[in-house]
Each structure stands twice: as structure tokens, then as C-alpha cells.
Amino acid sequence: xxxxxxxxxxxxxxxxxxxxxxxxxxxxxxxxxxxxxxxxxxxxxxxxxxxxxxxxxxxxxxxxxxxxxxxxxxxxxxxxxxxxxxxxxxxxxxxxxxxxxxxxxxxxxxxxxxxxxxxxxxxxxxxxxxxxxxxxxxxxxxxxxxxxxxxxxxxx
Numbered sequence: 001x002x003x004x005x006x007x008x009x010x011x012x013x014x015x016x017x018x019x020x021x022x023x024x025x026x027x028x029x030x031x032x033x034x035x036x037x038x039x040x041x042x043x044x045x046x047x048x049x050x051x052x053x054x055x056x057x058x059x060x061x062x063x064x065x066x067x068x069x070x071x072x073x074x075x076x077x078x079x080x081x082x083x084x085x086x087x088x089x090x091x092x093x094x095x096x097x098x099x100x101x102x103x104x105x106x107x108x109x110x111x112x113x114x115x116x117x118x119x120x121x122x123x124x125x126x127x128x129x130x131x132x133x134x135x136x137x138x139x140x141x142x143x144x145x146x147x148x149x150x151x152x153x154x155x156x
Contacts (some may be wrong), residue, residue, distance in 0.1 A: 025137035
């Protein structure tokens with residue numbers, strides 16, 4: 001009887017952990033989709049935009065990781081491991097992580113041609129693996145379109 005109760009508790013705990021991890025994963029994915037929709041809805045007449053105007057979620061820091069940055073270095077910068085991370089395999093790929101209070105709230109990964117947009121950061125390099133922007137930084141981006149891809153290029 002005691003063994004059954006212990007097994008029920010263990011299975012319940014595992015179930016809760018799985019549900020929580022799925023919720024977080026869905027948060028990253030849903031915020032990435034929301035951001036993509038906002039970026040792609042920028043009117044063609046817009047020349048510059050503030051990043052906070054198109055991020056439909058709360059965040060306080062964002063990192064754009066350099067190409068070929070190993071997962072472990074990304075985890076070090078972000079502050080914890082999460083299961084959705086991939087390593088970039090090309091110079092032209094985006095790997096962008098938005099955080100709020102130290103937790104990942106949006107993750108953008110892939111080629112601009114696949115995503116239909118790209119966010120390009122400029123600024124101080126953080127730990128030699130990423131460019132980091134805070135809400136307090138200048139968050140103005142030049143808006144350009146080329147070959148069907150919308151580019152947001154950070155203006156220092």
C-alpha cells in the first residue's frame with residue numbers, strides 16, 4: 001500500500017514538471033509567433049521603429065548570440081538551461097533570446113529567409129558571445145526590406 005502511494009506521488013510530480021515545461025515552451029513559441037506577426041505587419045512607409053513598439057510581451061533584456069556560439073555558453077549567459085536551444089550553423093542566422101526577470105520569454109532562431117525577418121543588433125559585446133540590449137538602451141531600429149525579408153537594423 002505504501003509503495004502505491006509513493007508511486008502515485010512520483011507520477012504526479014513528474015506530470016506537473018512536464019506540464020510546467022510545456023507551458024514555458026509554449027510561451028517562447030507563442031511570443032515568437034506574436035513578434036513575427038508584429039514585425040511583418042510594419043508598414044512599408046516606416047523607416048525606423050522602437051523595438052518596444054513591436055514586442056507584444058514584457059522583457060527587460062535581449063541577447064543576439066554570435067554565430068556558432070555553443071549551447072553551454074548561451075546557457076551561461078542566459079543563466080539556465082532550457083530544452084529549446086539550438087546552435088547556429090551559419091553566419092547569416094539569427095539566435096535571439098528575450099528575457100524578463102531572468103526567464104526566457106521569447107526565442108528566435110533561424111535564417112531570415114525562413115523567418116521572413118531579421119533583427120540585427122549593434123552595441124557592446126557581452127562575454128564575447130552576444131550583443132546585449134536593455135530596455136534602458138536606445139532601441140531604435142532602421143526598417144528595410146530586401147528579397148522578401150524585413151530587416152530591423154539597430155541604430156546606435
